[in-house]
Amino acid sequence: MRPTVHDIAAAAGVSLATVDRVLNQRPGVRLVTREKVEEAIRQIGYIRDVAAANLAKGRVYPLVFIVPTGDNSFMHGLRSEVHHATLRASIERTDIRIVEVPAFDVPALVAALDALQGRDIAGVALVATDAPEVRAAVDRLVSERIPVVTLVSDLTDSTRHHYAGIDNIAAGRTAARLLGRFLGGREGYLTVLAGSMLVRDHRERLQGFSAVMAAEFPRLRLLPVLEGRDDPERTKSLVSKALSENKDIIGIYSLGAGNRGLIAALKAVRPARELTVVAHELTQHTRAALQDGTIDAVLNQDAGHEVRSAIRVMKATADGQAVIADQERIRLDIFLKDNLP
Amino acid sequence: MRPTVHDIAAAAGVSLATVDRVLNQRPGVRLVTREKVEEAIRQIGYIRDVAAANLAKGRVYPLVFIVPTGDNSFMHGLRSEVHHATLRASIERTDIRIVEVPAFDVPALVAALDALQGRDIAGVALVATDAPEVRAAVDRLVSERIPVVTLVSDLTDSTRHHYAGIDNIAAGRTAARLLGRFLGGREGYLTVLAGSMLVRDHRERLQGFSAVMAAEFPRLRLLPVLEGRDDPERTKSLVSKALSENKDIIGIYSLGAGNRGLIAALKAVRPARELTVVAHELTQHTRAALQDGTIDAVLNQDAGHEVRSAIRVMKATADGQAVIADQERIRLDIFLKDNLP
DNA sequence: AAAATTCTGATTTACGTACATCAGAAATCG
DNA sequence: CGATTTCTGATGTACGTAAATCAGAATTTT
Numbered sequence: 212m213r214p215t216v217h218d219i220a221a222a223a224g225v226s227l228a229t230v231d232r233v234l235n236q237r238p239g240v241r242l243v244t245r246e247k248v249e250e251a252i253r254q255i256g257y258i259r260d261v262a263a264a265n266l267a268k269g270r271v272y273p274l275v276f277i278v279p280t281g282d283n284s285f286m287h288g289l290r291s292e293v294h295h296a297t298l299r300a301s302i303e304r305t306d307i308r309i310v311e312v313p314a315f316d317v318p319a320l321v322a323a324l325d326a327l328q329g330r331d332i333a334g335v336a337l338v339a340t341d342a343p344e345v346r347a348a349v350d351r352l353v354s355e356r357i358p359v360v361t362l363v364s365d366l367t368d369s370t371r372h373h374y375a376g377i378d379n380i381a382a383g384r385t386a387a388r389l390l391g392r393f394l395g396g397r398e399g400y401l402t403v404l405a406g407s408m409l410v411r412d413h414r415e416r417l418q419g420f421s422a423v424m425a426a427e428f429p430r431l432r433l434l435p436v437l438e439g440r441d442d443p444e445r446t447k448s449l450v451s452k453a454l455s456e457n458k459d460i461i462g463i464y465s466l467g468a469g470n471r472g473l474i475a476a477l478k479a480v481r482p483a484r485e486l487t488v489v490a491h492e493l494t495q496h497t498r499a500a501l502q503d504g505t506i507d508a509v510l511n512q513d514a515g516h517e518v519r520s521a522i523r524v525m526k527a528t529a530d531g532q533a534v535i536a537d538q539e540r541i542r543l544d545i546f547l548k549d550n551l552p
Numbered sequence: 553m554r555p556t557v558h559d560i561a562a563a564a565g566v567s568l569a570t571v572d573r574v575l576n577q578r579p580g581v582r583l584v585t586r587e588k589v590e591e592a593i594r595q596i597g598y599i600r601d602v603a604a605a606n607l608a609k610g611r612v613y614p615l616v617f618i619v620p621t622g623d624n625s626f627m628h629g630l631r632s633e634v635h636h637a638t639l640r641a642s643i644e645r646t647d648i649r650i651v652e653v654p655a656f657d658v659p660a661l662v663a664a665l666d667a668l669q670g671r672d673i674a675g676v677a678l679v680a681t682d683a684p685e686v687r688a689a690v691d692r693l694v695s696e697r698i699p700v701v702t703l704v705s706d707l708t709d710s711t712r713h714h715y716a717g718i719d720n721i722a723a724g725r726t727a728a729r730l731l732g733r734f735l736g737g738r739e740g741y742l743t744v745l746a747g748s749m750l751v752r753d754h755r756e757r758l759q760g761f762s763a764v765m766a767a768e769f770p771r772l773r774l775l776p777v778l779e780g781r782d783d784p785e786r787t788k789s790l791v792s793k794a795l796s797e798n799k800d801i802i803g804i805y806s807l808g809a810g811n812r813g814l815i816a817a818l819k820a821v822r823p824a825r826e827l828t829v830v831a832h833e834l835t836q837h838t839r840a841a842l843q844d845g846t847i848d849a850v851l852n853q854d855a856g857h858e859v860r861s862a863i864r865v866m867k868a869t870a871d872g873q874a875v876i877a878d879q880e881r882i883r884l885d886i887f888l889k890d891n892l893p
Numbered sequence: 894a895a896a897a898t899t900c901t902g903a904t905t906t907a908c909g910t911a912c913a914t915c916a917g918a919a920a921t922c923g
Numbered sequence: 924c925g926a927t928t929t930c931t932g933a934t935g936t937a938c939g940t941a942a943a944t945c946a947g948a949a950t951t952t953t
Contacts, residue, residue, distance in 0.1 A: 213642045258642060258643065260607075261643075262603035262604075262606065262607060263603075263607050265603065266601075266603060266604050266607065299876075301554045301599060302599065302602075378891070381890055381891045382891070384890035384891070385888055385890045385891045387890070388888050388889070388890050389888070392733065392734045392848070393733045393734070395736030395737070396736070419890070423890060507733070515878055515879070516879070519876075519879060535640075535860075537856055538856070538857070538860060540893060542883070542885060542893070543891050544883060545886040545891075547726055547729050547730070548729070549722055549725035549726045549728070549729050549760070549764060550719070550722045550723070550725070550726045550884050550886075552881065552883070
C-alpha cells in the first residue's frame with residue numbers, strides 16, 4: 212500500500228494539519244517541524260495522489276492556446292486539434308480557450324500574451340513568432356509562474372518551460388539527404404520554397420538543409436529561396452517562373468505551407484519535367500500528391516500530438532510534476548507513399 | 553459544472569442508491585426504473601469521474617506483460633521499457649508483472665496465457681507468436697472479459713482488443729522504396745536478412761518489401777531470404793558468404809534483429825564494396841552504423857511508446873472507456889543520420 | 894511573569910464515486 | 924387478501940487529499 216498523509220503524520224509525530232501545511236507550503240510551521248515532516252516524507256517515500264488532490268481541490272486547468280489565423284492547411288489542422296481537445300475538457304479537467312492572432316503579427320501576439328497577466332491561468336501554449344518583444348512577454352508570464360509552452364515554432368533564448376514541436380534543423384538536414392540520395396549522383400539545381408524567413412522554424416529548416424547540401428551533395432546547387440508567404444497563388448507563379456527560367460532544376464524542397472500552389476505548378480510541367488520533390492506537412496493535398504508521384508517525400512509534424520503533449524506538459528508544470536521527457540518528444544514523421552497513415 | 557450522480561438522481565426522480573445500482577449494473581432495479589435512470593444519464597450528459605471512482609474503489613490495475621526472452625537489443629529494450637513502466641506503477645495505479653517466455657515457443661506462450669485464466673487481471677499484453685494455439689488461448693482470455701493487447705507482433709484472426717505495434721507491411725514497402733530510390737537506376741541484386749519467417753511481423757515486412765520491389769524496381773532482383781535467427785554470429789557468416797558469392801549485390805534489407813552481425817560483415821568489406829543498407833530497430837549498434845555510413849536508413853518502432861500505449865489501452869478497456877485512436881497509432885519511424893533522436 | 898504572538902493539534906467538511914446496510918414501499922404470489 | 928418476494932430510499936462510511944476553524948501549547952516579547 213502506498214503511503215498517505217496519515218502515514219507521514221504518524222512517522223513525523225505531528226498532526227495531519229501540520230503535514231498539510233508543509234505539503235501545501237502554507238505558513239504556520241516552525242522550521243524544525245517543517246524539516247521533521249520533510250524528512251518523514253522522504254523516509255517513507257510519499258507521493259501525493261494527484262487524482263485525489265485534484266478531486267479535493269475541485270481543480271480545473273484553465274489553459275490558453277494562442278494560434279495564428281490564416282487558412283493554410285496546417286494551421287487549420289492545428290486549430291482543429293485544439294478544438295478536439297476541448298471536447299475532452301471535462302474528462303481532463305481542462306478549460307481551454309483559443310485565442311487567434313494574425314500570423315507573424317508581433318504586436319498582436321504580445322498584446323494577447325500581456326492580456327493574460329494576472330489572470331488565473333494554468334498554462335499558455337503559443338505558436339511563437341521569434342521576436343524579442345514576444346520573448347519578453349513570454350518571460351513576463353513565466354516570472355508570474357504561469358507555465359508557458361511554445362508550439363510548432365520555438366522562441367530564441369526564452370524562459371518558456373517547454374517546446375512542443377520538432378527539431379527543425381534536423382528536419383532540414385533530413386530533407387537534404389532524402390533529396391540528395393533520391394537524385395543519385397545527378398547534377399543540377401535545387402529550388403527551395405519557404406513561407407517566410409521571419410519564423411524560426413523556416414529559417415532553421417533552411418539552415419539544416421543548406422548545411423547538408425553543401426557538405427555532402429556539392430553537385431546539387433541551391434537557387435535563391437523563393438518566399439511564397441504560404442499563399443498558393445503566389446507560390447504557383449513563383450515556382451512556374453523558376454522552372455521555366457532554369458531548365459536544370461531537378462529538385463525542390465518546400466519547407467513551408469502553401470503546397471497547393473506548388474503542386475499545381477508541378478502538375479503543369481509534369482510529364483515533361485522529372486522533378487524530385489520533398490515537402491512539409493501532410494495535408495489532403497500533399498497526401499494526394501505523394502500518392503500520384505508528384506511529391507516524393509513529405510516531412511510532417513503531428514499537430515494532434517503536439518497539442519496533446521502541450522496540454523500534458525502544462526498540467527504537469529502547473530502541478531510541479533515531472534514529465535516523461537521521452538514521451539513528449541515530438542518526432543519528425545517521414546512519409547513516402549507507402550507508409551501513409 | 554460537470555453533472556454528478558446527484559444530478560442524475562434528481563433528474564430521474566430516484567435515489568442515489570438506485571442510480572448507483574444502474575451505473576454499476578448491480579441487481580435490484582426494475583426495468584422501467586433502470587430505463588428512466590439511463591434516459592436521465594443521457595439527457596444531462598453524465599460522464600463518470602474515473603479518478604473519483606478509482607479513488608473510491610481503491611482500484612489498481614494488475615497487468616501482465618508476456619515478453620520473449622533472448623538477448624537481442626530490441627527485446628532487451630522492450631523489457632526495459634516495461635520495467636520503466638513499473639516505476640510509475642504507484643502513480644498510474646498499475647501493478648505490472650513481467651512474464652518471460654522463450655522466443656517462438658508456442659506451447660510455452662500458451663501455457664503462460666492459460667495460467668492467467670480466472671485470475672484477477674485487468675489486462676494482458678503479449679508479444680504474439682502467430683499460431684492458432686496462441687490465438688485460441690488469447691480468445692479464451694477475451695471471452696473471460698480480460699483485455700488483451702498484442703505488442704510488436706500481431707495475431708491473425710484473433711479477438712484481441714488492440715494491437716500496439718507498427719504496420720509491418722507498410723514498413724516493408726517503405727524499406728523497398730528507400731532502397732530503390734537510394735540506388736537510383738542501378739541494376740543488381742538485393743539480399744534480405746530476416747530473423748525467422750515464423751513471426752508475423754517478419755513475414756509481413758518481407759511481403760511488403762517484395763511487392764514494391766517487383767512492381768516498381770524490376771532492375772533490382774531479390775536473392776533468397778537469409779534467416780539469421782536474430783543471432784549475430786550466424787548473421788555475420790550468412791552475410792559474408794552471400795557477399796563473397798555474389799559480387800552484384802548492391803543492397804541489403806535487414807528486417808529483423810541481429811544487426812550486430814550484419815554490421816560486422818559490412819565493415820569487413822566496407823571500403824571496397826559500396827552497399828546501400830536499410831535495417832530495422834534503432835539500437836546503439838544501428839545508431840553508430842547510421843552515423844558512420846555503414847547503414848543508410850533505419851526503420852524503427854518506439855518500444856517505449858508501444859508499452860505506454862498498451863498500458864493506456866488495457867486500463868481504458870478494463871474501465872470500458874474509449875481510447876483516442878489517433879494517439880494510440882504506433883508510427884513507423886524512419887531514421888537517417890540527420891534525424892537521430 | 895504576564896501578555897502577546899506564533900505554532901501545532903484536533904476535528905470537520907468537502908470533492909465524486911463505490912458499496913453496504915436496513916427499513917419501508919411496491920409488486921407478485923398463493 | 925395477506926404473505927412473500929422484489930424493488931427502492933435513506934443513510935453512512937470509505938478512498939486520499941484540501942482547506943477551514945478553533946482551542947491549546949509553545950515561544951517570544953514586553
